[in-house]
Amino acid sequence: MQLIPTILCGGAGSRLWPVSREQHPKPFIKLADGLSLLQKAFTRASALPDVAEILTVTNRELLFKTKDEYAEQNRRALKTSFILEPFGRNTAGAIALAAQFVLDTYGDDAQLLVLPADHLILEEEAFVSAVGKAVELAAKGQIVTFGITPESPETGYGYIQATGNKVDRFVEKPNKARAEEYLAAGNYYWNSGMFCFAAKTMLQELQKYSPEILRFANLCLDSANRTESNDYRQIELGQESFQGMPEDSIDYAIIEKSDQVSVIPCSIGWRDIGSWNAMGELVSSDDNGNRIEGEALLHDAKDCYIRSSNRLIGAVGVQDLIIIDTNDALLIAERNHAQSVKEIYNRLKSSGHDAHKVHSTVARPWGTYTVLEQGSHFKIKRIVVKPQASLSLQMHHHRSEHWIVVSGMAKVVNGDMEFLVNTNESTFIPAGHRHRLENPGLIDLVMIEVQSGEYLGEDDIVRFEDIYGRA
Known part of the structure; x- marks a missing residue:
């Protein structure tokens, strides 16, 4: 039996604005120890026994940020695979895609451990013990959910009423009086949204209760673009095929309907960091x-x-x-x-304000850029390019750029010329010139870019070549 921890990484995290943004959502928020929620999920998953690889279902725009986060924590050099959605379609589709991928790759008996990337678990040993019990039930054909022993009459979570491992019923988020009743009863648990199951079990239940989700999962996987190496796998889903995927939660599509659902009651220091109070x-x-x-x-x-x-x-x-x-x-x-x-976030998004989407420092596959100042017809950026990384070969219609190297060395393509720019040197990129910036060195390249022109939007870019597949 192979265990495949499957991390679901997405969502806007709108209640945690302004730190959480569309392109820097809740899983990437750093906690006091310097690690993000996503890194903690990866570390927790990779420490489990019998792990074959770590599978992540995420948005295409978050791939490189996610890879960077994992690289800092992947001390066991586990294989990492990514299923890349073009946009969000809730958890049922993501889990269907993951289950079909795991069955195709590892066979009927392989199990998935589904872990939301934005949850925090403080009791690691108790978590490992709970997963061990879940694996045993999953091997018997059960879809196992983790029920958290409640510490307070919380009204922000759904509940599971259970007798031992048997699920009696799922309960929606209660009011305060009802939550107090659940706490006093002793057989109600917070619904954590974590699951363990054999791939074949989930696919059988999808076929029974949500066949359209399964159909679109197979359609998307069949038409996906795939990249693979010894330690890495990438499955990029097409926008056209994914468009028809029903937008259902796994709870609604399967968990609340199936008669093969069990629960593991546990106290693992679980926290769903859903607000600034939390x-x-x-x-x-x-x-x-x-x-x-x-x-x-x-x-x-x-x-x-x-x-x-x-x-x-x-x-x-x-x-x-x-x-x-x-x-x-x-x-x-x-x-x-x-x-x-979240109401502030939603108003920013509806008005098209960038503050819902990105920070002033924006991560890119090659490094970061920070907007230092901008005004009418000018913008000043600090650009950091990672060693051996390269921006795309590109062109801007409406703006010219001055590049000043602060530290490191830049390899520059400017029109028909290719040359090096050393520290304290600069170059000028006229509007309409094809150009590329590359860091050939072993340390970060840091430079200041001064843009000038009638239009300075990030969408004024034409990519001709790109090693990250964005051309």
Whole structure:
């Protein structure tokens, strides 16, 4: 039996704006120890016994960021595979794709352990024990869910009523009075959204209860573009075939209908980091109940959560506030309204404001760029190119660019010329010129780019060649 941990990485994380953005969602948020939720999920999964590889279902736009996160933690050099969706279609489609891929690759008896990338588990040994019990039930043809022993009358989670491992019923998010009843009863558990099952079991249940999802999963996999090496596999789904995938959750499509579902009750220190209140609970408080990440000076402040990565925050005479500061956006919210932060995100998205989508520092496959300043007809960026990495061969219609190398060495294509630019040297790229920037060295290339022109949008780009498949 092969175990394939399957990490589902996506979602907007709109309640955790402004740190979470569309292209930097919740799984990539760094916690106090410097690791992201995604890295913790990968590390937790790779430490399990009998793991054949780590499979991840994610968005195409998040691939390179995800690979970078894994590279820092993949100490066992496990094989990593990626199923790349062109856009989100909820969990049923993602799990159907993963199950079919695992069955095709490893056979009927292979099992999937489905792990959302944005969950936190604090009790690692208890988690390993719970997975061991789930594997045994999955080998008997059960779809196993993990029921978390409740620590409080939480109204933000669905519940599972169970007798031993037998699921009696699934319950939607309750009100406070009903949640207190569930806590007192002792046989209700939080529905974690983690699952373990044999690939063939899930595919049989999909065929029985949601055949359209299974049909589109096979259609997408059959037409996918595939890349493979000894330690890496990439399956990129086509937008046209994926468009028809039904947008259902796995709970609605299978779990609440099947008679082959079991539960493992467990206490594993599970946290679903779904709001800034939940994030703040991970930080120890001072004598006044304030929780601080970063640098802050408080006077007569009580029960506040403050997070700032760069600037000093001063707060005087305030109580029950959430203050989240980033380079380009500041959130101030009353703690009882933490769930409503998504309304700010949604309004930014509907208006087309970039702050819902990207940070001022944007990750790219080759490195990062940071917008330092912009105004009418100009934009200044700090660009960092990783060693041996290269931008695409490209052209801009509406802007010219000045490049100044701050450290490292740049290999530049500018029209018909190719040459090196050393530290403290510069070059000029006229509008309409084909050009490419490459770092041939062993250290980061850092440069300042000054753009000028009538239009400076990121969509003013024509790619001719690209080693990352974006041309």
